[in-house]
Amino acid sequence: MKFSVLAIILAVAPHRLATAEDDGDCRLWMGPSSLSSGSIRYGLYAGVDFKVDDVLPDVELGIPYTDFFIEPNKNTPYTKGILEYLENQMWTSDFASSKFEGNISTSPYFPGIGALGNYHSLISNADWLLAASLLREREDITEPGRPHLSRGAITNLYNVTMKATQPIPAGMEIFPDFGDMWDKDDSTPYQDKFSRKDFVEADKVVDRIVDFYDRFQDEMSEDLKEDMLDFMLDKVLATAGGMRATTIKALIPQNYRKLKSVQEAGGTYLYRNRNLLKKPKWFEKNAICVDNIYSAKSTVPEAGRGAFASRDVVKGEVISIVPTILFGKKDLMKMYDIVSVPDEEDKSKNKIAYDKFKPLGQQLGLNYAFGHPESTFLFLPTAPAVHLINHKSSPNAKLQWSNHKVMYNDQATWDHTVEEVQNFKSNMIVLEIEASEDIKKGDEIFIDYGPEWVEAWEKYESMWEAKYKDKEWPLKAEDVRLTFKDKPYPVAREEGTDVIPAGVEIACYVKTTTVPDGTVAQTEDGQDIWMWDGPREYSDYSGSLLTMCDLLDRHDDGFGSFNYTVTTKTRSNGQIFVSQVKEVPHVAVTVIDSPYTSDIHMKDAFRHYIGLPDEIFPQNWRDLR
16 A cells, blocks of 8 residues: 555645636635634635545645643743743644654644634534645655755654545635544533534534435435435434434424535535625635745755745735734743753652753744844744745845735734733734745745844854764654665564664554454463554544554565554553554554654754844834843
8 A cells, every 4th residue: 555645635626716806716815714803813714615635725844842831941920821822823742743753742833724724613624634744755855864954954744734624615714623622511412502513413414314315316206305304304313313413403404405505505504604605805805815835845955845936926916924923932942951850849759840051952943933133022924835935145025014904913012012012812913925026936935034044054054064064864764764665664583684773763553453253362471462453544644543663573465565563552641551463554654753863853953033124123022132
């Protein structure tokens, strides 16, 4: 079984539905969210119809924050407030295979849909296509075993995207599935309000009923069709729907002729709330197309990936509006060795702390943030793909405050102090990227990162030339994956030339089921024995299924590949359980970098924020002068 992420992405082509006369082919728009309130200001909207399982056009990088949202970084009420707000903008470590970057916690930040996709309590229409990142092909930015200026300076998480889980009509806001933790408790059957799960179940019922009518409509009279719907909703649903059957029934039209309209609308929620669909005139007035940039290997050899124009852009045209997340204290980006120390409140216990005498560098997120040398502020961009825009001393685009008539920068914040602005928990600070010259379709887009960044890069380049240029580089997990793409991984006690190098570990995607009746269910050492039961489809791969494993044995699967017997270690309630899993296919075995060994953890890796132009930066925010 082989997967090609590129083939999957290219194979999904949602049909075009014009949303504006001059931008009819824009697939993704950004505008004020239909949920605008409190900290929620902006959202992303479909510009074309997306069918279920269509891949959304925003393919992003993931930026891991390792051991960042932990108590040593929250040692004052001020820093705790900063981090708790920022933590709400992050995703869990199961995404984009970042769970093993560190030993304590890793939270990835995903610009684009990951940052601007809002939670809706009653509907979700998109979810992560985790396989696109987890099973991605290796890019040719770096050469295996060789140093490169970009190593450690750019993220190793890429090709992160979402897919539609419900039909998303053009004009609809994209609401990702945030998981069960975000949903309110709907366990009581007596609640008066609908829940998101009610609409999901109602959609399933509608789909099944429509399928039934499609199969047997020629054999039924009009009266029988009406009677059949009554029977299915009153009798079958009441029996199969459990305690919530009455609530689910209330969401479904009682006229069978309207059921197709429910599907065409995108489900029972949208059928009942058609005002959520924005019209072309609304987009022209309130939103901006953010389908203007695509990712590819940069024309600058040391830059890694770059941002390229997907259409012609004329001088003075806004390429993208960039709402930002305010990060109020750049010193929090510093990383230190973590040690165990006695808990001052309970001497019988220990707690983790930073060893300030053992600095480890800074978080990679610094390289993807905007900043100024005279301010503690950092600004994390949320707009799709803008974090891919590289530096050039003679750029074709520039950063400035947004002057959009709706998504404008709140200039009132310029009169506030750093401490006051930090309390504004929303995307009130908005930049824009404007073309400073004509840009042709396919051209790479550049901005000027500022003199401080240039000075820092030149210093880093000199250090790299002296220390790393002619040295060998340790093989990393993405290099080793290539070696074993079509050949077997070595198993325990097996001799051979193809060995797993230091700093790289075997991991498996494992979902299990019980062994067949009559077979041994435990090893002689008392370990439980399980049968591998997934993931079986491309879309089933998830970081939550990835676990460290040891390969005990291997045999041919009869189809030109290999199956393994492995041991896995899982942690539950502070205990580690070791199990044996049989018949794990080769495609479910991978390698990962050991914690703290991927390139982003280099102690002398390049770190510097992207400089905001000095002439636009407010005087009141210059607290480091």
